[in-house]
Amino acid sequence: MRRLLGVLSVALALAVCSASAWSQEGILTFSPEPAVLEISPGGRAAGHVAIENASPREADHIELTWTGSTEFALDPTPEGVAVLGAFAATSVEFTIAATRTATLGETRGSFEVIYTYCIGDLCYQIVESVPVALRVAAAAQTPPAVAAGAADAAAAEAPTHVSWRWIAFALAALLVVPAALLRREGRARVLLAAALLVAGGAALGLGVSLDQHKQAQAVGAVLCTSCVGIETVQTLSPRLSVAQAAAVDGLAKPVDLLVFYAPWCRSCPYAEGLVDLIASRNPLVRYRLVNAEVERGLAVEHGVTRAGRTVVPAILRVDTGEVLFGAENLGDRLVTLLEERT
Amino acid sequence: MKLAHGRRVVQGAGILFGLFGVTGIGMTHILFPGLHCYACPWAITVCPVGLVQNLVIFGTVPFFWLGAMIVYGLVAARGFCGWFCPFGTLNDLLSFRKVRIRSAFSYGKFVVLLGTIIGAWALTDTVFCKLCPAASLEASLPYLFLGVARVNGPFLIHMATLGLSLVGMVLIARFWCRYLCPMGAILALFNPVSLLQLEWRSAECTGCETCVAACPMGIDPRREHDGHNCIKCGACTESCAPDCLALRYGPRRKQ
Structure with a gap:
């Protein structure tokens, strides 16, 4: 019974950890328009990213960069948004230029959006990836009806982008519960250890592919004086006597x-x-x-x-x-x- | 006596690894398999407990962290507490009174882990780090001598938690590891499946209970060799005259 309580408390901790991360997602939502960008090799296509702030605090320094295929580039660099107020919306115009050698067909690219979000004096720099669908076709050959269908498909795909990570994390973390509760020797242990090995390896690989090892290093490499209790956090407005x-x-x-x-x-x-x-x-x-x-x-x-x-x-x-x-x-x-x- | 000497050598390696930054190589991407402060001036590894608090605050899905914990869990689980963790080694060196464990209190470490995560979430702050005695020893004190820290409120809180933990360790062997360590709580979850395992062969047991007296964690190794309080140090195996307790490394045997 006690063993069960211990494990349940850890499972609850993991759930809280997940819930907290959920709650911090979706501060800003980004919707590229049009959903599928029609572009011809060597040509240009214009669009905008609608940005909505669903939170009660402002977001600052919103900037867009292109992180998709090198066959495309943002030209010119879009103007960022200095301040987006609470519950406000805005949009950023962009123009994408394709190289002459751009591969024909449908492809997916992404913008990287960086912005700063502050709760009181605690500020986060948040980096998000915004997927965008592109259709490269020689000019005047694209039937509009097909483009509209592709747009719906892209819109339906977009929300699943975030949730699969949490499902994967929960599945891997759930394996820990039976591992902790096992009491009898036997085949179950061997199988569970093998499953954990696969899950652990996959989680490590996924983490590395998401650059989480660099995030870990960054947290360790810079020491903030208020983080480990060298001094208390200064949250007052600065003043001079x-x-x-x-x-x-x-x-x-x-x-x-x-x-x-x-x-x-x-x-x-x-x-x-x-x-x-x-x-x-x-x-x-x-x-x-x-x-x-x-x-x-x-x-x-x-x-x-x-x-x-x-x-x-x-x-x-x-x-x-x-x-x-x-x-x-x-x-x-x-x-x-x-x-x-x- | 051989096992005890080998363990001291591995514990020494744990301390060397913890303080490898003295060579000037700086912070790496590795998570430390024990309680060792990443703010320590010579640390080259990231503290998993400190990192997970930051990830809760940032809202990151912690794949890398989870993967590392599972791998450490499979490699040795709480064997890291007994063989590698520098703070565990400090506990070990102060193990004078091997009293029996209070089983109910030993779930305190899971409560500390839960509180650490909830604290980070609710207060968007690394609350545990500000109370952690390993941080007192490895960050507060060194930074006082390096001219960054000053004797102030947070410093005195650190000294108080360190002082209390040290008193606890002297009065009760492995006090921190038994009752409070959140890192021990994470590794404890993997004790039943880890490759490093304590085996008990009941047929040869004479019931002399010398293993119970030898255990620094104060458990009965015959009954709790896969439980969350076994740190797989092997002290019981050395005390057992009929050799019915042994440390084994490898996949679990199918029975």
Whole structure:
């Protein structure tokens, strides 16, 4: 009975894990129009991606890139959307150019959409793939009726794109339950172990094909000070005290700063905001934001690492090479850093 | 005595693997088969418990994570606790009082695992990491000396959880592994099917119970050799005079 309770609690944990991920899907929905893009080799076709925000918070910096076959390219690069408000909708116009050698027939490609979504001070950079159907045909040979039929087929296929992953995950995870409950020796164990081996191998392979190993490495490679409890998360709006503001106003020499952040670091917006506040008060203070995950080389070069680990948030004074880590008591530490002579 | 020495060597290898970042190779894509903080300055591997919290927060379908856990489960399951995990080794080194396990409390590790995942979901934060004694030892303390951490509230909470765990380990052998480790809870699910297995041949047993006294987890190895509390360390096999307990590696025997 106790054994059953233990296993049930883990199964429940896995279910919660799944449910949480479900709940975070579908913040933005993307619908390419037309559903099948008619294009001729060497030609161009225009369309738009309708974007709907079904959430109570705004999404920022929405950008579209082409990740499908190299026989096609976005030309020109579509304009992104700076801010999409809560429950709002918009659309992004695009033009796809096909190479002269593009293979005739129906094919599928995809856009990669990157956007930022914030809950309070916690911001996520979300990457989604939006499938799009293309039909390459010599001009004037495409009967419109066939195109409409293909459009319906593509629309019916689109929603299954997400759900198969969860079904596959649930099937693999469900194998764990009988494995944990088995008490008797025998053939069942051998078969179950073999099934688990197949499921585990498949899950690993699928994970690698989805670049999840890189995600794991990224989580491990950058240390956010509030993530493992080096300090508490700073969620207040950045402010300067009277003394700090006076010290900033009194700076007479130009100072360049690099602000290292990670998209998922909760204290980073505070550090970024504080530096921005100082820079807007005194134009002699200039700064640039550096995504530590993307520009890891820069972090290593400037010593924004401790024992090989990139730490965020971190503020580097370029001329002295001095670095401040974390967000705790940052106002005073930053003013001291700025006041130091070279 | 040979098995005990071999185990110390493998445990040493676990620590070396955990701290291999001292060579400067940086973070890899490998998940660590034990409780070892990825924030440790010398870590080259990702902590599965830390990662799964992040995946819950990001909303990722955790295929890679699940695959790695199944593979580790099949390779040795809780054998990693007994033979490889550096935090398990710390527990081992402080194992002075091999008292019997309180079976009901031993389900606490599943509760901790559940709480870790629900906490990450409900608070969109890595709650367990902020309480984890392995993080206290491998992240809070090193970063204090590296000038990143300061003595503040979160630091003191880490020191308190580490202190309590250490007191627990001294008073009860393998205290953390028995009752609280969420990584042990994940690996425990695979104990009945793993290739590393503790076998008991009942015909030769004289009922002397020296194996019960030798077990650092405080279980009865004769009855619970495939249970979620066996860490397959092999201490019982060495104490058993008629040799009716043995560690075996390979596919399960068909009976």
